[in-house]
Amino acid sequence: MKPLFIRNLSQAITMADGLSPIKDAAILIEGELIKAIGPTDEITPLVPSSAQVIEAGGRCALPGLIDPHTHLVYAGNRAREFVQRLAGADYLEILKAGGGILSTVRATRAASDEELYLLARGRLLEILSWGVTTVEAKSGYGLAPDHEIRILRVAKRLSDEGWQVIPTFMGAHAVPPEFKENRKAYLDLVVEEMLPAAREVSVFCDVFMDEGAFTREETECIFGRALELGYKLKIHADELAPTGGAEVAGAWKAISADHLLHPSEEGLEAMAKSGTIAVILPATSFTLRKPYAPVQRFRTHGLKIALATDHNPGTSPTLSLPLAATIGVLAAGLTVEEALLGITANAARALGLEDRGVLAPGKRADVLILDADDPAQIFYQIGRKLTWKVFRGGREVYSAA
Numbered sequence: 001m002k003p004l005f006i007r008n009l010s011q012a013i014t015m016a017d018g019l020s021p022i023k024d025a026a027i028l029i030e031g032e033l034i035k036a037i038g039p040t041d042e043i044t045p046l047v048p049s050s051a052q053v054i055e056a057g058g059r060c061a062l063p064g065l066i067d068p069h070t071h072l073v074y075a076g077n078r079a080r081e082f083v084q085r086l087a088g089a090d091y092l093e094i095l096k097a098g099g100g101i102l103s104t105v106r107a108t109r110a111a112s113d114e115e116l117y118l119l120a121r122g123r124l125l126e127i128l129s130w131g132v133t134t135v136e137a138k139s140g141y142g143l144a145p146d147h148e149i150r151i152l153r154v155a156k157r158l159s160d161e162g163w164q165v166i167p168t169f170m171g172a173h174a175v176p177p178e179f180k181e182n183r184k185a186y187l188d189l190v191v192e193e194m195l196p197a198a199r200e201v202s203v204f205c206d207v208f209m210d211e212g213a214f215t216r217e218e219t220e221c222i223f224g225r226a227l228e229l230g231y232k233l234k235i236h237a238d239e240l241a242p243t244g245g246a247e248v249a250g251a252w253k254a255i256s257a258d259h260l261l262h263p264s265e266e267g268l269e270a271m272a273k274s275g276t277i278a279v280i281l282p283a284t285s286f287t288l289r290k291p292y293a294p295v296q297r298f299r300t301h302g303l304k305i306a307l308a309t310d311h312n313p314g315t316s317p318t319l320s321l322p323l324a325a326t327i328g329v330l331a332a333g334l335t336v337e338e339a340l341l342g343i344t345a346n347a348a349r350a351l352g353l354e355d356r357g358v359l360a361p362g363k364r365a366d367v368l369i370l371d372a373d374d375p376a377q378i379f380y381q382i383g384r385k386l387t388w389k390v391f392r393g394g395r396e397v398y399s400a401a
Contacts, residue, residue, distance in 0.1 A: 076107025
C-alpha cells in the first residue's frame with residue numbers, strides 16, 4: 001500500500017487534548033497508521049515520492065467517528081409501535097404486551113444467518129457514509145444460546161472483513177417469553193451456558209439493569225461470571241427509572257454506563273472514582289420524547305462523556321451518528337467540543353480502544369474529511385451529510401465524489 005499524503009486541510013481537529021486543531025494541516029499515512037501530522041509546509045518535506053496525494057482543498061479533517069453503542073444485528077422493524085407511541089402508548093406497556101424487544105427477537109430468530117449478515121452489512125454501509133469507522137454491536141435479540149451466538153458471529157464476520165465492529169454479548173437484554181414464569185432459569189442459562197459460549201466471539205458483556213428489565217442482584221450475578229471469563233463490563237443504566245445502575249457501574253468498574261437519564265448522585269460519584277465513561281444516547285430520548293441525560297451533573301462530577309446512536313429498530317432507528325450528536329448539542333446541552341469528543345476520543349475510551357479516536361502519529365489512520373472548513377458545520381447544518389472522504393486503516397473506504 002502506497003504512503004498517503006493528505007494536504008491543504010483548513011484544519012485537522014486532532015482531539016488529542018480537547019479539539020487541538022492544527023491550522024493549514026497535512027497528514028502523512030504509512031500502512032494502517034498515521035506517520036506524521038502538522039502544518040502542510042512542515043509535513044511536505046517528509047513525504048516520499050511514491051506517496052499518493054489527496055488535495056483536501058481547504059476542507060477539515062477529524063478522527064474517524066466511533067459509535068460506541070448500537071444494536072446492529074437484527075431483523076424486522078417496529079414502525080407499528082412507533083405509531084402506537086405517537087398515540088400515547090408507553091415503552092413498558094408495549095413490552096409487557098409482547099412488543100418492543102420481544103417483537104424484534106421473534107423476527108431475528110426467524111431470519112437466516114445470511115439474512116442477518118446482509119441486513120447488518122447494509123446498515124454498516126450507511127453508517128460509514130456518515131464518517132463512522134468503528135461500531136460497537138450488541139447481541140440481545142436472540143435471547144437463546146444458539147441465536148445469541150449467531151448474532152455475535154455475524155458481527156465477528158463483519159469485523160473479519162475489515163468493518164471494525166466490536167461485539168458485545170447482551171443476552172440479558174430481556175427475559176424471553178418462554179421463561180416468563182421462571183426468570184431464575186433464564187438467568188442460570190445466561191450465566192452457565194451463554195456467557196462461556198459467547199466469550200470467543202465478544203469483547204464486552206452488557207446488562208439492561210432497569211425497571212422491567214434485570215435487577216441489581218441479577219446484574220451482579222451476571223457480572224461476576226463475566227469477569228471470571230475475562231469480559232469487560234458495560235451496563236444499560238438508569239434509563240427508565242433510578243434503579244442504581246450508575247452505582248453498579250462504579251462498583252464493578254464498568255468501562256461505560258449507557259443511557260443514564262435518572263442516575264443518583266452517589267452513582268455518578270462512584271462512576272467518577274472508577275473512571276467509568278458516561279455514554280449518552282440523545283436520539284433515543286428524542287424518539288421516545290423522554291428527558292435527556294443530565295450532562296451538567298456529569299460535568300460537575302468530572303465524568304468523560306461519550307455519545308452514541310443506540311441504533312435499534314424500536315427506540316432509535318437512526319444510523320446517523322452526526323444526527324445523534326446534533327440532538328446532543330441542541331437538546332441535551334452538550335457543547336460542540338463535548339459532542340466532538342463524545343464521538344471520537346471519548347467514544348474510543350468507552351470501548352477501551354487506545355489506538356484510535358485521535359489524529360496523532362502512531363494511531364490508526366482512521367480519518368474523516370468533511371466537505372466543510374469547520375467541524376461545527378456538522379451540528380449547524382442539521383441532518384446534512386457532510387462526509388467527503390473516509391479512510392479506515394489507511395485505506396479510502398468512502399468518497400462522496
